[in-house]
Amino acid sequence: MKTIEEQIWDYIDGHLTVEEKRTIENKIASDAAYRELYKELSAVNLHLAGMETDMPPMAFNRNVMEMVATEIAPVSLKTKVDKRIIYAVGTFFILAILSILIYAVSQTRFTSSAVRLPVMVIDFSQYFTPAFIKIFLFTDLLLGFIYLDSFLRRKKI
Amino acid sequence: MQQQETDLALITAVLNGDTAVYSELVKRHQRFVFTLALRFTKNREDAEEVAQDCFVKAYRALGTFRQTSKFSTWLYSITYTSAMTALRKKRLTTVSLDDETYTLQPLNPGSASDADTIDKKSAYSYLNIAIDSLLPDDAAIITLFYKGEQSLEEIGQALFMEPNTVKVKLHRARVRLKEKLQSLLKDEVKELI
Numbered sequence: 520m521k522t523i524e525e526q527i528w529d530y531i532d533g534h535l536t537v538e539e540k541r542t543i544e545n546k547i548a549s550d551a552a553y554r555e556l557y558k559e560l561s562a563v564n565l566h567l568a569g570m571e572t573d574m575p576p577m578a579f580n581r582n583v584m585e586m587v588a589t590e591i592a593p594v595s596l597k598t599k600v601d602k603r604i605i606y607a608v609g610t611f612f613i614l615a616i617l618s619i620l621i622y623a624v625s626q627t628r629f630t631s632s633a634v635r636l637p638v639m640v641i642d643f644s645q646y647f648t649p650a651f652i653k654i655f656l657f658t659d660l661l662l663g664f665i666y667l668d669s670f671l672r673r674k675k676i
Numbered sequence: 677m678q679q680q681e682t683d684l685a686l687i688t689a690v691l692n693g694d695t696a697v698y699s700e701l702v703k704r705h706q707r708f709v710f711t712l713a714l715r716f717t718k719n720r721e722d723a724e725e726v727a728q729d730c731f732v733k734a735y736r737a738l739g740t741f742r743q744t745s746k747f748s749t750w751l752y753s754i755t756y757t758s759a760m761t762a763l764r765k766k767r768l769t770t771v772s773l774d775d776e777t778y779t780l781q782p783l784n785p786g787s788a789s790d791a792d793t794i795d796k797k798s799a800y801s802y803l804n805i806a807i808d809s810l811l812p813d814d815a816a817i818i819t820l821f822y823k824g825e826q827s828l829e830e831i832g833q834a835l836f837m838e839p840n841t842v843k844v845k846l847h848r849a850r851v852r853l854k855e856k857l858q859s860l861l862k863d864e865v866k867e868l869i
Contacts, residue, residue, distance in 0.1 A: 572823055579702075579706055579727070583732065584696075584702070586732050592695050
């Protein structure tokens with residue numbers, strides 16, 4: 520339940536429906552207490568609307584521009600994210616997943632009494648050398664750091 | 677609307693490499709950002725620092741500004757965050773409305789000369805004193821609503837609040853302001869308002 524004061528503030532701010540507005544207008548016209556309060560709040564509203572903002576010191580703009588000059592020039596996020604990088608990262612992950620998938624399938628021996636599938640055994644151990652795995656993990660780590668860096672930069676703002 | 681379009685044009689120019697144009701954006705919004713900062717810090721030196729910090733942060737993040745809202749709303753949300761961080765750091769004590777030690781003396785209602793001196797300017801200075809005595813959030817809401825040309829939704833967006841919460845706080849702040857003005861100016865409040 521709104522107080523009379525809340526109702527009048529809503530009326531002054533224009534936050535009422537047509538019906539509510541008409542009700543308040545009738546009350547203001549017929550009730551002296553309502554009318555008095557409306558006048559008082561309207562005057563407060565008028566003064567609040569007329570209040571002045573404070574002027575910062577004269578050198579404010581210059582100081583800001585000096586600070587800004589030491590910053591890296593901002594660029595639109597659209598131009599900042601090069602699509603080629605996204606495609607390269609995407610391709611890398613797709614290839615990595617496919618390689619693992621092929622390796623896993625090739626290591627599986629499908630046996631069935633009814634159907635005998637030809638078993639193709641590829642020795643991937645010659646490809647998945649310790650050096651390859653290290654490079655793979657290092658690249659993952661590097662991509663992780665790049666993502667973390669961009670995430671923290673956004674959070675800093 | 678024209679103002680908003682022009683702001684967007686300036687932002688585009690800055691993003692396209694014409695960084696000097698940012699000065700125009702600062703010039704346009706510095707007064708309000710400074711006032712808003714002042715509502716939180718309650719002193720000009722800290723407000724200046726907060727306002728500068730706000731403009732630098734806005735510059736850094738200009739590329740991430742989604743041009744679906746007003747630049748001013750976005751800028752005020754940065755001001756709010758910067759001011760709150762500064763407040764937390766400094767642990768500034770705010771003067772409560774109920775603070776009995778508040779130093780401003782009410783005018784003498786019997787003095788005709790005092791009553792005569794309540795001109796428009798002093799009325800506004802009393803208003804500013806009354807606003808300064810509000811809680812920072814409430815003072816910011818009053819300022820944003822009356823001088824920032826912001827709707828309840830936009831204020832909510834800038835201060836990370838629900839529009840309904842903003843509305844309740846706005847109402848509470850206005851009630852307190854009226855009471856404060858009445859206590860400051862005694863009988864003259866009728867003439868003032």
